[in-house]
Amino acid sequence: MSFTRRSLLLSSALAPLAVGQKKSVLLYIGAYTNQMNKGISVAKFDMATGAMSEMTTAAETANPTFLAIHPNSKYLYSIGETGQYKGQKTGFVSAFSIDRASGKLTLLNEVSAKGPGPCHISLDRAGKMAMIANYGGGSVASYQILADGKLSEAVSFFQHEGKSPHAHSSTPTPDGKYAVVCDLGLDEIKSYEIDPGKGSMTFKTSVNLAPGAGPRHFAWHPKLVMGYSINELNSTVTVFAYTGEGRLDEMQTISTLPEGYKGPKNSTAEVRVHPSGKWLYGSNRGDDSIAVFAVDRATGKLSWVDRTPTQGQVPRNFFIDPTGRWLLAANQKTNNIIVFEIDQKTGKLLTTGKGMTVGQPVCLRMLV
DSSP, X not given: OOOHHHHHHHHHHHGGGGGOOOSEEEEEEEEOOBTTBXXXXXXXXXXXXXXXXXXXXXXXXXXXXXEEEOTTSSEEEEEEOOSOBTTBSOOEEEEEEEOTTTOOEEEEEEEEOSSSOEEEEEEOTTSSXXXXXXXXXXXXXXXXXXTTSOBOSOSEEEEXXXXXXXXXXXXEOTTSSEEEEEETTTTEEEEEEEETTTTEEEEEEEEEOOTTOOEEEEEXXXXXXXXXXXXXXXXXXXXXXXXXXXXXEEEEEEESSOTTOOSSOOEEEEEEEOTTSSEEEEEEETTTEEEEEEEOTTTOOEEEEEEEEOSSSOEEEEEEOTTSSEEEEXXXXXXXXXXXXXXXXXXXXXXEEEEEEOSSEEEEEEEO
């Protein structure tokens, strides 16, 4: 196959490693609103030590459970995971401007999510469009990002059909021409052609996973033309080769739990590939751990390395900083974020003793 797409991956994925030695960066935290927080929170993260400053409120908004930062670092976008918005049975999507000095967010506008229970938002690589997945509604929608950072009303909307559709994420492909949408309820990953200039999506093709797999989130390898779906319901990761035009070819499926696991009932949540491409990480909820896999440098296939307890319960999300040194795990049920250092020789997670308390954290994003 042609490796034109590989060069696209390399140029976009390796760029963040030039972050350098910035002393501290802003860490934004999406969460369910409750007595402990009123919306999107922000703290400073020390890139040298892994320490975090005290958290403050960046913007008050209802259930901002997933966030995306614009490539130009001027804007942040969030979903409002609600079932009602302006009298309609839907959630909403918000656009904010970022004050880099204080970390504060200023609301630019809000628009309808076109369905209840939005759970994920992503942007295309150029920051021209936003895509959301509505878990409750089993649908996806897309929006233009306007010159002033605001969101248009929905340009495209697709209601998934089947026994129990639950769209869980939308992730742009390395070539920037498509987005893969994981639908947990349908055991299916749908591919949509995207037009960033127009903010539109058009259904292209789909691939079925094993019955009961429950594909949830998707991550791309930074050097190989490979993608990884973490499957919530059967605690596995599926490895795909990306063959272009939105097509995925299944190569391997591997458990996120060790052989002979006898622990609590488990489901998975987040998946990420280390910036070096050497390791893949996936979060287990129930076992409450981060599973670590080695990635074969030629094939992209996975082999088991280790699993590390997250020092909390229900690690809904985690984030690896662009240098690949730190992994921050957000434990939703125990209201804490724990910082781990990544061993650069083995990929294993090392305890740092650092972390912070925050109410029901769901999504972590760094502004570097």
